[in-house]
Amino acid sequence: MRVAVAGAGIVGLTCAWWLAEAGYDVRVFDPAPGEGATYAAAGMLAPAGEAWFGEEDLLRLGLASAALWPAFGRRIGVRVARTGTVLAGFDAGDVAVLARAVSLLRSLEVPVSSVTEPVLSDRVAGTAFLPGDAHVNPRSVVEALLALLGDRVVRSPLPAAPAADVVVRCTGAAAHPSLRPVRGEILRVRCTDPPRHMVRGLVRGEPVYLVPRFDGEVVVGATSESLSDQPAGPTVGGVLRLLDAARSLVPSLDRAEVLEVLARDRPGSPDNGPLIGFTGAGELLAAGHGRGGVLLAPITAAAVLAHVAGDPPPPVVLPFSASRFQEVS
């Protein structure tokens, strides 16, 4: 069976590789593979830190996908770094907000413990530790998948009449009318004293995360805004808020070298969960992953493969059907 995948971001490429491994004849179409939201993604495999009241199904989806990552990483030769996440509240109010999130996690039986993170400021009022969290470098994942897929990746848009039995649309916000672009800004910096763990903090209400890569590089992210008149690149206000919050948590970042500042649009869905499933005969949708594209890529690919093969998809994917916002379109 021939499958055409539209979009070579982390989701499209992972779906394509998963299908290719299962023996399908796959082509991926994208004029600029890996240069969309994936290019700015921090690669946190950290569903617990994003958990929120009313989004328990999304947490379960994230945990299921995180569990697939170690084996997936080994297969494609990309290191999954299991550093865990330190949740850090800068002032007493921030700690109160984090304490709510921690009690939600405990009620959902997600392990929460404590840890020492030496680079955190003494002024940080409180911390908790999510030992299960990990991260990958999304650009390495894209590089590995592009190499493995070789000439099955076509650097052009999906043709109007693709020679395929099934089309899988993974083009982010453009893939479905219920999706919208949600701008995110991040920085990459390099320092001599990076955090050992991922850090997800709240600084006077301002959320920020730090993801340590290898050789001292740290990703600082991320803003989240839906506005119709954003400039193409990052904004002064966004960068200021991120750096102010990040340096409050980790004062030694003051001397870090700024390597890159960039902005990309994530595909936002109405309920923050992805849209995965058939939208018509031979038409599959796998889009709207918001902040969770990297995390959710493996479970999405597993679900897409099940749909293509006519098998039941993993149960955790069922709340995220592609048809649940039909009335919007």
Next chain:
Amino acid sequence: MTPVLSLELGEPFDIGHPLWIGTGGMTSLATMASVIEAASPGLVTVSMRRAGDLGPSGLLAMLRDQGVRLLPNTAGCLSAREAVLTARLAREALDTSLVKLEVIGDERSLLPDVVGLLSAAAELVADGFTVLPYTTADPVVAARLADLGCAAVMPLGSPIGSGQGITDPAAIERVRAAVAIPVVLDAGIGTASDAALAMELGCDAVLAATAITRAEQPVAMARSLRLAVEAGRLAYGAGRIPRQTTARASSPLAGRAVL
């Protein structure tokens, strides 16, 4: 320079239901939609920060589909100039001359810059806007805003997002007494009793955003605030008894058995 007042009136200003809702802090569009459906607020205020989220699947399209009245706000503007520009862009984008005017004087406390607020309000009133300024709970500033031709004043109960409720109820009463235009309590609401108190103090409406959007159950909190503003308004109109320093028996003491 004193601006020349426009002879053209802004659009007639109707408070609608006294619960107003802000979208700030919302965790998802779907949750926001359920909140608005459950609470049927008199107005829904949206941050414009220039043009807002105007896309076909964005927040403004959703609110329009729901048929709610929109109150664009200038949240995040740090100068009168920026706030005026944002208000003008909002008027163009949303086709309403209503604006909730915010000029933030300090990014940590998010307290209003009343100097910038007065000058922006004067400029926008002169330009035909129906101006609803977010202000400190200061009766003199409130009176000055009313003098400028603002359609309502929106004093803060406590700092934005703090959930402390109304930390100085007497100040809100002084603002109420200082102006004839509507008073809408803005900022600080944490839970239903705060909203009821605002109405008991004589406010005409209550705006809540974070109290709802960051509650564990936003729909339930929105419903509770709707009931609370209705209860508070009834209580205000019902004429509460005076506070006494000693007990006043509610049953007559006369006619007790003499032993």
